[in-house]
Amino acid sequence: MIVSIGSKNQAKVKAVTDTLHEMGYTASIVPIDAPSNVSNMPFSDEETMQGAINRAQYCLKHSEAELAFGLEGGVMETAFGLFLCNWGALAVRDKDVFLAGGARIKLPEEIAQRLRAGEELGPLMDEYSNRVNVRSNEGAIGIFTNGAVNRSEMFAHIIKQLIGMKEAGSL
Template identity: 35%
Template sequence: MDPLRKTIVVASNNIPKIKATREGFNQMFPGTHDFQGLSVHSHVSDQPFSDEETLRGATNRAQNAQTLKPEADFWVGIEGGVESHNGSFCSFAWIVVIGKRGKIGKARTSAYFLPDKTCKLLKEGAELGHADDILFGQTDSKNKQGSVGLLTGGVIDRAAYYTQAVILALIPFRNASLEF
């Protein structure tokens, strides 16, 4: 087996999350890797409403994937969340990467504000993906372009949005001699 070939478990079967993880790893560690999606619980709300809850969800996902697939080399948790700012919500995500030797990398995406109609649906209890489907007349948009893709007209889709943060979460692994 190729010693540079790594097995990366993405703690989700969400297509954009798997694609973003593949892109991020391939940019930071070029080579042929095995990427596996695995549905695990985040143990947070279906729609996290704070930075802390969202980070906890990403961490829980990565840890739960590690428990279920201990033979892998890396486990990646990606959790999207929203946070209230002066009555509006902004959307963001946390990425947590756990390495075989216990090293952990974390990064947060950039954030963007959501339309008032989306905020209203969130306040009524909708998850962001469902709110987007209602507002934009879509089906399962969170497995496609996501909120960011719908709002940017496809300029930035959900996978591209996550990819930069995956790369940033890999900094500790790229710089293994440094403590983080």
């Protein structure tokens, strides 16, 4: 089975590869640099979901994959502050798209203010943590949970939900 993922981000590719293996799938994973066609810093659930959908659908159109994952991170403003949000889409050839969301954590106000001012989370996290390419490694969730949950694990949870929904015929 050929499975594509709409990103070459190491954390996302690892999440798809490891989770499919863990769930008993034998698959050739094809990372594709798929456009999200949303802003670089999605600022709502809807925009983040749309980015995931766009990535998954792009992969099906531009590959021979049977399944295509789109994984997108963003933020969501609430009455309680700015929260990290993450969404996944699973596009299945000749079927509709499955959607699932992941972990949410409140971002520190100093980070939230800079995001509201227009900065993007990836470079901001590199600066904040004094590390390089946080988005492809532990992610913001890894930094703010002191490593208790990393970005691959967070996306793995979303992927499990998507595969489970597909297997259950939940559309």
